[in-house]
Amino acid sequence: MTGTTDQAPYGHSKNAFRALLLVQGLSVFAHNQLRFWLLTFVAFGNVSFLGLSGETVIGLSTIVMVFPLLFASVPAGRMADRWDKSSIIRRVKFGQLLLFAVSAQALWWDNFLLLLVCLALCGLENALFGPARYSILPELVQPAALVSANASMKATLITSILGGMIMGSLLGQTEAGKTWVALLGIAAAAVAWTASHALPKLQARAPSISLSIFEILLDFRRGMRTVLSVPGAKAPIFGANWFWFQGAITTTLLPVYVQQSMGLPPSSVAVLLTVTSLGAVAGAALVKAVDWQNTKEKAPFLTLLVISGPSLWIWYLGTGVRSESFPLVLSALFVISAGTGFFVVPVTTLVQLLSPEAERSRLIGVSQTLSGIALVASGLVITSLAAIGLRAVDILTLNAMTTAIVGAFTLRKSVTWLNVHLDALQSTINIRRL
DSSP: OOOOTTBOTTSOBHHHHHHHHHHHHHHHHHHHHHHHHHHHHHHHHTOOBTTBOHHHHHHHHHHHHHHHHHHHHHHHHHHHHHSOHHHHHHHHHHHHHHHHHHHHHHHHTTOHHHHHHHHHHHHHHHHHHHHHHHHTHHHHSOGGGHHHHHHHHHHHHHHHHHHHHHHHHHHTTSTTHHHHHHHHHHHHHHHHHHHHTTSOOOOOSOTTOOOOHHHHHHHHHHHHHHHHHSTTOHHHHHHHHHHHHHHHHHHHHHHHHIIIIIOOOTHHHHHHHHHHHHHHHHHHHHGGGOOHHHHTTHHHHHHHHHHHHHHHHHHHHTTSOOGGGHHHHHHHHHHHHHHHHHHHHHHHHHHHHHSOGGGHHHHHHHHHHHHHHHHHHHHHHHHHHHHTTOOHHHHHHHHHHHHHHHHHHHHHHHHHHHHHHHHHHHHHHHHHHO
16 A cells, blocks of 8 residues: 655654754754854954964864764764664663753853763763664655655755854853853753654664674675775765765854955854855755756766865965955855755665665664764865965865765766666565565
């Protein structure tokens, strides 16, 4: 029996997917507004503790949030395969609620050491949430809607990051800011936990797998071996992680670019970050309107053109102090970001489809670990290129040009496999319904 347009093939309504979007959005918002409150407060308040400079505190805040991705993602994937993904999400979100209650105390006590611990736990919560969040998607939506669902997930993610960044930055400049950050964090976590109860109970995909430390330690090697052996998997895995690598470089260097090349006040950085984020959202949203069967040859070429052209324009504008060129820089950044948001959705979807049902969460955990490595690598690349004399505008341009090539290549490799797997999954579901 064929389901209605509001029903997914496994009998779950669209409300479940909307609940997942809400859970993700509120969680990401809470994390980022807390972190950017700290960054802004430290940067503008000349705060120092334990003898550490403000710059060191800012660097530590990044490290402590990224580090859990490196060691917790794979175990989180094994747990999401072992148990019901919905129950895992609910438990993780309850833990987040407790975490933000503690972070509120840290804010009210001005305890920056405890606040850094809370940020580390935010990173851990994100690592535990990630594999369940993405591996549950194929069980909630119809195959024909999977690309669109991933586009909505990516757009919600980027919008929530942006909202958290802006809110945290604004509140970091006010005396009552820490109180509002504390209350907003608790409220967002509470609503996210409540929304997680709208997710349906799902069948565990691998209920008999072991959770021993030995097996968990072997998972990354097994996962990489599986990924490398699955036809068509290498390109989308690489493309999905490159998205985070290039994004980290861009957001890190934009303040330096403004200072070195544009001669503009620090407040303009928020405008650049906003436009960059909105561009990525627009690119992800555009994916929903694309017929991948008929555009598989054109999409890679357009991705290459859309990202590379404006990146050269930014390099040209950044060769001197041209504050009057700011609107042109904004336009170029918007187009570049739209190109990156466009290519990452299909490759992320293909990573989900290529993963066997019983191993999907573990393989997504492996991919998430690689994302953590990519974020760490972005800092090393910036440091290395700056050491040999490259300016911020040079690194930004090199990053964008390389992203244009990577995006076009991975998209070209992925689109054909994407259509094949979506058709196969729909056929399997049709057989189950008979």
